[in-house]
Amino acid sequence: MADLATQTVDSDLNLSHAFPEAFRWMVLARTFEDKIASIYRSGKIVGGVYVGRGQEAFSVALTSPLRPGHDVYSPLIRDMAGRAAFGEPLLEAARSYMGSALSASIGRDGNVHRGNPKEGIPTMISHLGAMISVVAGMLLARRLKGTLGDAVGATCIGDGATSTGAVHEALNMASVEKLPLILAIANNQFAYSTPTSSQFACADLVDRASAYGIEGISVDGTDLADCLRGFAEATRRARSGGGPQIVVGKLLRLAGHGEHDDATYVPETMRCSEIGQDCLLKARQHMLTEGWASEADCADIEKQATLAVEKAIATAGSEETPDPYAHDWNALSSEAFRNQEDAP
Amino acid sequence: MSITYLEAIREAQSKALADDPNVFIYGQDIGAFGGAFKATKGLYEKFPDRVRDAPISEDAMIGAAVGAAIEGMRPIIEMQFADFSSVAFNQIVNQAATHYWRTGIPCPITVRLPSGGTPGSGPFHSQCMETIYAHYPGTVVMTPATVEDAYSMLLDAVAIDDPVLFCEHKFLYYHLKADALPKRALPPGRARIARSGRHATVVTYSAMVHEALRAAESLQADGYEIEVVDLRCVKPLDMDTVLGSVARTGRVLALGEAFPWGGVTAEVISRVASEGFHLLDAAPARLNARDTPIPYHPDLWRFHRPTASSVESAIRNLIRD
Known part of the structure; x- marks a missing residue:
């Protein structure tokens, strides 16, 4: 465990560059998810909508030091900001929610279940903790093939997922294999409605790092600069052979578990506390205070985001939806086995 | 010359490792020890990087196999006993078996399941899991009955681009023998x-x-x-x-x-x-x-x-x- 406030950080983080860049992605993610939530409430998106409101700083900071096309990144449900920053086209996100036949899954899955495995972005399943070992396997494969170089793999879970056996197995395995894996743990205080007091009994999730023989960093998840510093350091350590890293961000989910959930279980005192601060508003203020942007610049960033979101959703919404009659109903890729197992 | 069902499985793995550098085996005690049933005996010495001991983490073993498959490798996972694959059930049926359907990217993993009863093995070292995995879309489930099939179908399993559950029967390991390994075989999926x-x-x-x-x-x-x-x-x-x-x-x-x-x-x-x-x-x-x-x-x-x-x-x- 390490507290970055009390130690020298030796990473190549240039905050004046990384922060404004990250801020833009946060604005885009918030704008997009606000719009998606609004469409969901109007009944035009079916299934679930799970947003990352309040977690954008932590999400984007994980991907900030990553190199798309070089590193592995496995986003989870509250990672719209990280996905955008890692290069996911906004249109892909819109297609997934709008059920476009042109979405990566051709309508077979939706919302946050999207990725691009060939580009190092595995596609998440809903079972929490299950993606960590997948990332470990991708890194292991690259090591076996001699192509790993200084690539790292990053993925995210919440406080609730830390209770699963899958997380334990994967972290332990990654540590045994000394893989350059960075696990972001967003402690957003609630797993659906379950508070952390019913989820774990250790003082702080970062304390678990030492049990795996790995390093852990704590950050203020509402503070973009702190998040950027934490992930820059964790990534530097992983890239330079330091093995797996965990970064625990303390924050509050500023939304329900999904948009169907009004989150009345969150006490008002918690909403009004330090962890209840909106990371986006804080980051915006920081932009102004540091002189990295003027009020007009921020307004322009927000306007550009709105335009991009409107365009992506309009495009995706006008595209064809999947045709069940013309659909390929084969779950196996092997040519020899296709069209054999449909219901008699 | 005579070769047992178990030796055929070992020979098939040896050939798969030799033929394709993207093949590796991951499982518990399979390295220098050669596996609980010695199905990988001698393979670690020949392919030290690609015959890897895993921690007792069946879930993570299959998750890692899926990740490796995404990266173009063709992992063989040895479950020590088919019974223990229940720990990896989620990764097998939800991660591996859905992968092609969800992403269009095939998931060529082979999961070896030492299956079935032998005298004295009891409730947790005797199970046949083929029904469970066959129930899920996106799987191929092989159940070889002969030495020849144990060899040729395991090579098929590794070559197939989809997740294969390879149910090898422990009762046949030692006593079932053939004169030689087959040169030709029926295609997989044919009775x-x-x-x-x-x-x-x-x-x-x-x-x-x-x-x-x-x-x-x-x-x-x-x-x-x-x-x-x-x-x-x-x-x-x-x-x-x-x-x-x-x-x-x-x-x-x-x-x-x-x-x-x-x-x-x-x-x-x-x-x-x-x-x-x-x-x-x-x-x-x-x-x-x-x-x-x-x-x-x-x-x-x-x-x-x-x-x-x-x-x-x-x-x-x-x-x-």
Whole structure:
């Protein structure tokens, strides 16, 4: 465990560059998810909508030091900001929610279940903790093939997922294999409605790092600069052979578990506390205070985001939806086995 | 020269590792120790990077295999016992088996499942898991009954671009022998006629093929000619061969070592009844293990699973009908 406030950080983080860049992605993610939530409430998106409101700083900071096309990144449900920053086209996100036949899954899955495995972005399943070992396997494969170089793999879970056996197995395995894996743990205080007091009994999730023989960093998840510093350091350590890293961000989910959930279980005192601060508003203020942007610049960033979101959703919404009659109903890729197992 | 079922599995892995640098084996105690059953004995010495010991983490082993497959590798995962694959159930059925469907990217992993009962193995080292995995879309489930198939089908499994559950039977490991490894084999997904006959068909797979063959041999003395169909793969299920046989005999017994509720034998009966009802001269019959956990004591165990004797009784009932 390490507290970055009390130690020298030796990473190549240039905050004046990384922060404004990250801020833009946060604005885009918030704008997009606000719009998606609004469409969901109007009944035009079916299934679930799970947003990352309040977690954008932590999400984007994980991907900030990553190199798309070089590193592995496995986003989870509250990672719209990280996905955008890692290069996911906004249109892909819109297609997934709008059920476009042109979405990566051709309508077979939706919302946050999207990725691009060939580009190092595995596609998440809903079972929490299950993606960590997948990332470990991708890194292991690259090591076996001699192509790993200084690539790292990053993925995210919440406080609730830390209770699963899958997380334990994967972290332990990654540590045994000394893989350059960075696990972001967003402690957003609630797993659906379950508070952390019913989820774990250790003082702080970062304390678990030492049990795996790995390093852990704590950050203020509402503070973009702190998040950027934490992930820059964790990534530097992983890239330079330091093995797996965990970064625990303390924050509050500023939304329900999904948009169907009004989150009345969150006490008002918690909403009004330090962890209840909106990371986006804080980051915006920081932009102004540091002189990295003027009020007009921020307004322009927000306007550009709105335009991009409107365009992506309009495009995706006008595209064809999947045709069940013309659909390929084969779950196996092997040519020899296709069209054999449909219901008699 | 003679080669056992277990040696055939080892030889197939050795060949797969030698032929393709993208193949690696991951499992518990499989490295220098050579595996709980010695199915990887000597392979670590030849391929030290690609025969890797795993922690006791079945879930993470399959998750890692999926990740490696995404990166273009073709992992073989050895479960120490098929029974323990239940720990990896989520990764097998939700991660691996859905991957191609969700992403369009195939997931070529082979999961070796040392399956089935042996005397004294008890409830947690004896299970047959083929039914569970065959139930899920996106899987191929192989159940080799012969030394030749253990070899050729394991090589097929590694070559197939989809997740393959390779149910190798522990009871056959040491005592089943062949003169040589096969040069040619039936394609995966094709059943074979293990014994020809005209009075009844036994549709079975894995170790039960041998119980069926013994029962057929015994019935031969009474003039009954029993056809035995070895499914080889339970998924895909080769109904053409099954229905072809039932068309010749008019009677069918579906035989399996797994638990009786649902499963491969129920699937066979269901399909014969719906697709070949007109071929039947008698109600189709099923024989499975008993509907209890698998017992430890050898005397109880022999009574729990189908044997040549109980298969023979079932066939006699079927013919008498």
